[in-house]
Amino acid sequence: MQDPNPQVSGRGLEKLKAAGIEVTCGVLQEDARLLNRGFIKRMTEIRPFVRSKLAMSLDGRTAMASGKSKWITSAEARADVHRLRAESSAILTGINTVLADDPALNARVDFDVKQPVRVVLDSELNMPVTAQMAKLPGRSLILTCSQDDHKQRALQNAGFEVYKLADKNSRLDLYAVMNFLAEQQINELLVEAGSVLNGALLAEGLVDEWVVYMAPCILGDQGRGLFHLPDQTTMEDKKMLKLLDVRQIGGDLRLTLEPLARIG
Structure with a gap:
């Protein structure tokens, strides 16, 4: 080609x-x-190829109401996620996930790999300077729309790179985020985030592929859902996905999907 x-x-x-x-x-x-889909996406649309990883119970819950989620899926499924991380240029999450879990966001695999860039969306610079990712090898980026220079300097001194981007209704503009990551030569972006960020990305049509690990367990109707979509109130608003692949990973199922145009 x-x-x-x-x-x-x-x-x-x-x-x-x-x-x-x-x-x-x-x-x-x-x-x-x-x-080469990541490179092609970056060259033609000035954004990375975006893949979002989700883990859920059979009844579509990602965590208990308390937020506890370790572990829904099997060790084999979690190892498969580290393979996805190793294939990615960067891993993206939101500040709420960091505050809840203090994730490392690295690829723990049994082969040599260049560690993906870690990216956190943090509109108000609430990132703790003690977060473990700042101490790990490789780049840790915070994208923000905050004007708090004192917080920015403290985080930079802790080892983070902090970048101010455009906002939309006092939150980070997700299109600006994707354009910025393309400028950073990020070809393939793996999203590991909660329902709010995943819902926003879904609503904006910014995810190219969804990888969903479904475990054979029930968390109940008080558990947390996959997507926060407050504006989706009618059947005409539903988001349609195309199922590309289903396979068993350990005791779980891995579903790979891509978006379809909304049915009207």
């Missing part, structure tokens, strides 16, 4: 042709597009 980078697109092919070399373009093009 032709390089989608507008700065070089087609020039290499023309040089080969000018040198008298026969060139066939488009061989196994769909395979090439799948292999």
